[in-house]
Amino acid sequence: MSSLFLLVPLSLVLVVIAGWAFFWAVDNGQFDDLDSPGWEVLRDEPTPPEPSAPDDV
Amino acid sequence: MNARAVTDACFHCGEPLLGSLLTARIAGRDEPVCCQGCLAVAELIGDAGLSDYYRFRTAAGVRPDSPTGPDRWSVYGDPQIAAPFIRSSGDEDSATLAIDGLRCAACAWLIERVLQGRPGVVEATANAATGRLLVTWRRAELDLSQVLRTIAQLGYLPHPLSAQGTADLQQAERRDALRRLAVAGLGMMQVMMFAVGEYAAQFTGEVIQPDIHSLFRLVSLLIATPVIGYAAAPVFAGAVRSLRLGAINMDVPVGIALGLAYVASVWNALVAHGEVYFDSITMFVFFLTLARFVQMSVRHRTTDLADALARQVPAHAHRVGANGLEAVPPGALCVGDVVWVRTGEIFPADGEILDGEAQIDEALLTGESLPVRRRVGDPVRAGTQNVGDPVKARVTAVAGATVLSHMVQLLQRAQTRKPAIARAADAAAARFLTFVLLGAGVTCGAWLAIDPARAFEATLAVLVVACPCAFAIAMPAALSAATARLASQGVLVTNPDAIEALARIDRAVFDKTGTLTRGAVSVGRCVPLADLSPEHCLEIAAALELPSEHPLARAFAAVPVTEPACEVRVVAGAGVEGLVGGRRYRIGTPEFVADLRGEAVAPDTPAGLTGTVVALGDEQRALALIELHDVMRDDAPAAVAALRAAGVESQILSGDSHEAVAAVAAQSGIRTHYARRTAWQKVAHVERLQRAGHRVAMIGDGINDAPALGTANVSIAMGGGSALAHASADMALVGEHLESLAGAVAIARRTLRIGRQNLIWAVTYNFGCLPLAALGFIPPWLAALGMSASSIGVILNTMRLLPDRKVRNGTDRLRPATQPPALASPSALRGAA
Numbered sequence: 001m002s003s004l005f006l007l008v009p010l011s012l013v014l015v016v017i018a019g020w021a022f023f024w025a026v027d028n029g030q031f032d033d034l035d036s037p038g039w040e041v042l043r044d045e046p047t048p049p050e051p052s053a054p055d056d057v
Numbered sequence: 058m059n060a061r062a063v064t065d066a067c068f069h070c071g072e073p074l075l076g077s078l079l080t081a082r083i084a085g086r087d088e089p090v091c092c093q094g095c096l097a098v099a100e101l102i103g104d105a106g107l108s109d110y111y112r113f114r115t116a117a118g119v120r121p122d123s124p125t126g127p128d129r130w131s132v133y134g135d136p137q138i139a140a141p142f143i144r145s146s147g148d149e150d151s152a153t154l155a156i157d158g159l160r161c162a163a164c165a166w167l168i169e170r171v172l173q174g175r176p177g178v179v180e181a182t183a184n185a186a187t188g189r190l191l192v193t194w195r196r197a198e199l200d201l202s203q204v205l206r207t208i209a210q211l212g213y214l215p216h217p218l219s220a221q222g223t224a225d226l227q228q229a230e231r232r233d234a235l236r237r238l239a240v241a242g243l244g245m246m247q248v249m250m251f252a253v254g255e256y257a258a259q260f261t262g263e264v265i266q267p268d269i270h271s272l273f274r275l276v277s278l279l280i281a282t283p284v285i286g287y288a289a290a291p292v293f294a295g296a297v298r299s300l301r302l303g304a305i306n307m308d309v310p311v312g313i314a315l316g317l318a319y320v321a322s323v324w325n326a327l328v329a330h331g332e333v334y335f336d337s338i339t340m341f342v343f344f345l346t347l348a349r350f351v352q353m354s355v356r357h358r359t360t361d362l363a364d365a366l367a368r369q370v371p372a373h374a375h376r377v378g379a380n381g382l383e384a385v386p387p388g389a390l391c392v393g394d395v396v397w398v399r400t401g402e403i404f405p406a407d408g409e410i411l412d413g414e415a416q417i418d419e420a421l422l423t424g425e426s427l428p429v430r431r432r433v434g435d436p437v438r439a440g441t442q443n444v445g446d447p448v449k450a451r452v453t454a455v456a457g458a459t460v461l462s463h464m465v466q467l468l469q470r471a472q473t474r475k476p477a478i479a480r481a482a483d484a485a486a487a488r489f490l491t492f493v494l495l496g497a498g499v500t501c502g503a504w505l506a507i508d509p510a511r512a513f514e515a516t517l518a519v520l521v522v523a524c525p526c527a528f529a530i531a532m533p534a535a536l537s538a539a540t541a542r543l544a545s546q547g548v549l550v551t552n553p554d555a556i557e558a559l560a561r562i563d564r565a566v567f568d569k570t571g572t573l574t575r576g577a578v579s580v581g582r583c584v585p586l587a588d589l590s591p592e593h594c595l596e597i598a599a600a601l602e603l604p605s606e607h608p609l610a611r612a613f614a615a616v617p618v619t620e621p622a623c624e625v626r627v628v629a630g631a632g633v634e635g636l637v638g639g640r641r642y643r644i645g646t647p648e649f650v651a652d653l654r655g656e657a658v659a660p661d662t663p664a665g666l667t668g669t670v671v672a673l674g675d676e677q678r679a680l681a682l683i684e685l686h687d688v689m690r691d692d693a694p695a696a697v698a699a700l701r702a703a704g705v706e707s708q709i710l711s712g713d714s715h716e717a718v719a720a721v722a723a724q725s726g727i728r729t730h731y732a733r734r735t736a737w738q739k740v741a742h743v744e745r746l747q748r749a750g751h752r753v754a755m756i757g758d759g760i761n762d763a764p765a766l767g768t769a770n771v772s773i774a775m776g777g778g779s780a781l782a783h784a785s786a787d788m789a790l791v792g793e794h795l796e797s798l799a800g801a802v803a804i805a806r807r808t809l810r811i812g813r814q815n816l817i818w819a820v821t822y823n824f825g826c827l828p829l830a831a832l833g834f835i836p837p838w839l840a841a842l843g844m845s846a847s848s849i850g851v852i853l854n855t856m857r858l859l860p861d862r863k864v865r866n867g868t869d870r871l872r873p874a875t876q877p878p879a880l881a882s883p884s885a886l887r888g889a890a
Contacts, residue, residue, distance in 0.1 A: 004269055004272065005272065008272060008273075008276055009276075011247070012247075012276065012279070012280070015243055015247055015280070018243060019239060019240060019243055022236075022239040022243075023236055023239070026232045026235045026236055026239075027232065031231070031232070031235055032184065032228060032231070032232075033184040
């Protein structure tokens with residue numbers, strides 16, 4: 001069980017790092033708009049306008 | 058040829074087509090659009106390869122101004138005018154813009170895409186949640202006016218925001234809350250990790266080594282300290298603030314319990330003796346912070362007042378000085394200055410007309426759906442729009458003295474007077490909390506007398522068990538769930554208190570223009586007076602009106618024109634004259650048209666025509682009378698009937714003329730209606746209803762409705778309404794479907810029922826456990842467990858309110874949901890023949 005004396009403080013360090021990362025993300029505006037970035041995947045290179053497609057009826 | 062899509066709504070803006078035959082080619086299909094403006098925007102989007110916008114948008118586009126409209130953006134090319142809106146760094150400029158019509162993520166995507174495609178733009182970030190755009194460009198290649206024009210070409214209305222005001226308070230508050238939430242969440246997870254180990258050992262009867270045990274305690278102490286000191290800081294601040302004011306709010310017992318538990322735990326952890334409560338503390342703080350974060354997010358959706366005002370007053374005015382025209386900010390105007398207001402511009406201050414004759418759109422101030430004529434000496438108001446010829450006006454009142462700012466003051470007063478329900482709820486909670494504190498005090502005293510060793514545990518148990526946590530979330534949880542449910546039905550709740558008020562209403566007061574009607578003028582019936590068919594008359598009328606910028610002319614934008622008119626002459630306040638097919642025609646007031654054929658007196662208007670009637674004639678005869686009116690929303694009668702079935706009687710309260718109001722009332726089935734009411738009379742009317750014991754819901758969209766919205770028990774703004782109306786409203790109908798109103802009332806009533814069940818459960822729990830805790834039967838850990846269990850019970854009951862999480866069929870969101878109104882459909886036009 002004595003490994004806990006090493007592992008628990010280690011987990012504390014990890015928590016501090018996680019907290020710091022979250023603070024950094026908040027200050028960078030990562031959480032300011034949670035709606036628009038979901039559309040980011042659609043942001044491909046603009047395709048040239050299609051040549052007139054065959055008629056679909 | 059492509060099959061015409063089976064829809065009668067404009068592909069771009071969702072407005073009814075009104076017989077328009079225009080089509081735009083989007084992604085290889087011909088899509089119907091309602092006017093030249095929408096055609097231009099749709100083709101711009103299609104040609105730029107951005108037609109995906111139409112696949113992913115969740116709200117219809119904005120109907121743009123006519124593409125031939127006057128350019129109001131060039132003034133921002135002047136560095137002096139643009140300076141207050143620009144932040145410069147190096148060779149780059151950036152500005153924050155509030156975008157009217159930025160309603161969904163697809164809009165944000167479209168605006169960003171188009172701007173980023175423009176040479177010179179460095180960065181463009183649109184935020185759909187706040188409706189704002191941050192854009193940065195290279196000064197050498199672009200200026201602000203070009204950026205604004207690019208956005209306006211897409212049909213959105215950009216408003217530059219002052220660079221000093223961009224220290225966004227809401228954003229700062231949100232970031233702050235997120236940080237606290239993260240600290241509380243991480244802290245809770247860590248402490249729980251140790252606590253679960255300890256509890257598991259207790260459960261299985263194993264013994265944790267003393268040194269490991271004290272390690273767990275010390276580490277828990279280390280983690281709980283920032284949770285208490287940072288994440289829970291607002292609780293303590295709130296408790297101190299409320300005690301200073303001599304009141305007791307929820308923060309007081311929570312703060313006392315947290316403080317006591319923390320201090321005792323720290324002491325016990327350091328002396329390595331007795332119980333520690335770090336797990337209860339961190340869990341409590343986390344749930345508390347989470348609840349507050351959710352509440353804050355809802356509140357932030359409300360448009361702030363400053364933003365709304367910024368949109369109403371123009372950014373610049375043209376002052377007539379000694380050296381001709383000079384552009385100045387409205388703040389620099391003084392009483393007595395002479396301003397020059399061009400077509401399409403907004404009056405920067407109150408004033409009186411000096412020369413010329415103006416057509417003024419006062420819809421935002423008075424609710425009048427049609428422009429009014431103002432002659433020399435007549436007053437004009439800041440915030441109204443000049444839709445006729447350019448005029449000169451002498452300034453009579455500026456800034457805080459204008460009617461517009463008076464309206465805002467009225468609104469602010471109404472808002473501060475409002476939260477009576479909230480105060481009552483606070484008072485009840487405060488009484489309960491006082492009781493809890495007294496109970497804790499008595500418990501402490503009694504145990505000190507009987508068995509001092511158990512005094513602390515028993516007191517803490519009372520504070521935790523009786524902490525009205527379930528009680529406190531009973532209503533808010535139900536209201537939050539109802540907010541989500543209502544949002545899924547197109548009703549955006551900005552003030553959670555309003556749901557309670559909505560459940561109790563028995564009168565619904567509607568504004569007319571823009572609420573019961575669409576707020577856009579359209580062609581009604583066409584009564585031919587000679588041998589020409591109505592279709593032919595309309596075509597001539599549309600040809601004549603095509604070059605005109607008059608708002609009434611927009612009604613004809615949907616009528617296809619085969620042969621444009623020439624020699625067109627616009628006579629302000631009268632009508633239009635021009636040659637179509639070699640013949641001279643006039644359209645406009647009956648007198649103006651009769652004048653062309655040399656008659657002084659116009660023929661009488663046949664009975665049965667409502668709204669505004671314009672005449673069409675040539676040099677010999679009167680040809681037709683054309684009725685123009687605001688199209689009623691087609692779901693209005695159904696909405697009124699559904700409300701009546703729910704026991705809510707509807708009324709109309711409008712600034713418009715008696716005839717127009719009566720016509721809409723008859724069509725929608727509303728029995729009580731009032732016309733020509735000013736903003737102040739509307740407030741008085743609502744107050745009269747309230748004195749008579751009615752609880753009133755006000756549904757409106759204009760600035761003139763804002764004070765009445767603030768006065769009513771619950772106020773609902775139309776999604777497309779003015780920003781000021783949004784700021785003063787409790788709810789907004791995002792989809793503008795009036796039919797969802799009755800559904801919203803039903804949901805609100807159900808919410809109250811569930812909220813009441815929650816309250817009964819919470820009170821039963823609190824009062825049942827309080828004596829047990831006071832008698833020392835409940836150790837603090839069981840108290841914390843019971844508190845959590847009672848809260849979970851409340852939440853589970855509340856979940857019944859949440860909307861079904863069914864996957865929505867994507868296709869039905871692509872089509873605008875608008876249907877053609879019966880009156881203005883092409884068949885109705887023909888039917889009148």
